Amino acid sequence: MTTETIALPADWRDFLALTKPRVMTLVVFTGLCGMLAAPVTVHPVIGFTAILCIALGAGAAGALNQWYEADLDAKMRRTAGRPLPAGRMDKQSALHFGVGLGAFSVLLMGLAVNVLAGGILAASILFYVLVYTVWLKPRTPQNIVIGGAAGAFPPLIGWAAATGGLAPLPVLLFALVFLWTPPHFWALALFVKTDYANAGIPMLPVVAGERATRTQIGLYTIPMAVAAIVPWPLKLTGAIYGVVAIVATAWFALLALRVATRSTQESDTMRPEKRLFAFSIVYLFVLFGAVVVDRWLA
Ligand code: HEM
Numbered sequence: 635m636t637t638e639t640i641a642l643p644a645d646w647r648d649f650l651a652l653t654k655p656r657v658m659t660l661v662v663f664t665g666l667c668g669m670l671a672a673p674v675t676v677h678p679v680i681g682f683t684a685i686l687c688i689a690l691g692a693g694a695a696g697a698l699n700q701w702y703e704a705d706l707d708a709k710m711r712r713t714a715g716r717p718l719p720a721g722r723m724d725k726q727s728a729l730h731f732g733v734g735l736g737a738f739s740v741l742l743m744g745l746a747v748n749v750l751a752g753g754i755l756a757a758s759i760l761f762y763v764l765v766y767t768v769w770l771k772p773r774t775p776q777n778i779v780i781g782g783a784a785g786a787f788p789p790l791i792g793w794a795a796a797t798g799g800l801a802p803l804p805v806l807l808f809a810l811v812f813l814w815t816p817p818h819f820w821a822l823a824l825f826v827k828t829d830y831a832n833a834g835i836p837m838l839p840v841v842a843g844e845r846a847t848r849t850q851i852g853l854y855t856i857p858m859a860v861a862a863i864v865p866w867p868l869k870l871t872g873a874i875y876g877v878v879a880i881v882a883t884a885w886f887a888l889l890a891l892r893v894a895t896r897s898t899q900e901s902d903t904m905r906p907e908k909r910l911f912a913f914s915i916v917y918l919f920v921l922f923g924a925v926v927v928d929r930w931l932a
C-alpha cells in the first residue's frame with residue numbers, strides 16, 4: 635500500500651479552469667468593445683480572429699500564472715481547488731499548455747490581424763506573467779497597481795486590431811481599467827485578507843492594514859471617475875456614453891465612499907466591500923457596452 639497522492643488525470647474542464655474563464659470574459663469584452671468602438675468596419679473574419687486571440691492569450695496568461703503559483707494557490711481557500719494544487723494536473727502540462735497557447739495566440743494575431751495588435755497582446759501576456767506574477771506580486775503591495783496594467787491592455791489590442799493604430803479614446807479606456815483595478819481588487823482583498831496573509835502575499839490590507847486600504851480605494855476612485863467621464867467632454871464619445879458613465883460612476887463612487895469611510899468591526903460581514911467588488915465588475919461591463927452603443931447609435 636502506498637501513501638503517495640496519485641494525481642487524477644486532468645480533463646478538458648481542468649484546462650479550461652487554467653484559463654480563469656470567468657475573469658477572462660470581462661477581459662475579452664473590453665477587447666471586443668475596444669474593437670467595436672473604432673471608427674472603421676472590421677471584416678468579420680478578422681474581427682473574430684482578433685477576439686479569439688485575445689481570449690486565447692488571456693487564457694495562456696492565466697495558465698502561466700497558475701503554473702508559477704501552484705504552491706501559493708495551495709495555501710489559499712479560494713484557490714486550493716484549482717487543477718494544480720488539487721493534484722488533478724501536473725505542472726509540466728500547465729506550462730506546455732500556457733506557452734503553446736500564448737505563442738499561438740500572438741503568432742495568429744500578428745500574422746492574420748496585424749503586428750501592432752500581436753505586439754500588444756504579447757506585451758500583456760509577458761507583463762501579467764513576468765512583471766505582475768513573478769516580480770511584483772510576492773514583493774510589494776503596489777503589485778496590482780503596476781501589474782494591473784496587463785489587464786488594461788485589451789481595449790488597446792481591440793482598437794489596434796481594427797485600425798492598425800492607436801488613438802486617444804482607447805488610451806483613455808486603458809486608463810479607466812488601469813485606475814479601476816485598485817478599487818476592484820482591494821475591495822476583494824479586504825474580505826479575503828486572511829487568505830493572503832496565510833499565503834504570505836503582501837497585499838495592501840495585510841501589509842498596510844484595513845484603514846490604509848480603505849483610504850486608497852477612495853483615492854483611486856477619483857482619477858478613475860475622471861477617466862470614465864472625460865471621453866464625453868473631450869467629444870471622443872457622445873451623450874449616450876456620457877450619461878451612462880456619469881450615473882454608473884456616481885453609483886461606484888457612493889459604494890467606494892461607504893467602504894472608504896467605514897471602520898470595520900471584527901465580526902463584520904464586509905457587505906459594503908462585497909457590494910463594491912461585485913459592482914466593480916458590472917460597472918466595467920456597462921461602461922464598455924455604452925461606448926459601443928454610443929458609437930453605433932449616435
Ligand atoms: C492585477 C489586477 C487584478 C487582480 C489582482 C484581480 C483579482 C481578482 C480576484 C482575486 C478575483 C476573485 C475571483 C477569482 O478567484 O476568480 C477577481 C475576480 C474578477 N475579476 Fe479581477 N483582478 C484584477 C484585474 C482584473 C481585470 C483587469 C479584469 C477585467 C477587465 C478583472 C475581472 C474580474 C472578474 C470579471 C471577476 C469575477 C470572476 C468571477 O465571477 O468569479 N479583474 N479578480
Ligand SMILES: CC(C)=CCC/C(C)=C/CC/C(C)=C/COP(=O)(O)OP(=O)(O)O
Pocket residue numbers: 654657661688691692695699703713755758759762767784785787788
Ligand atoms: C490580453 C491579456 C493577456 C490579458 C491578461 C489578463 C489579465 C492580466 C487579467 C488580470 C486579472 C487577474 C486574473 C488578476 C488576478 O491575478 P492573481 O494571480 O492575483 O489572482 P489569483 O490569486 O486568483 O491567482
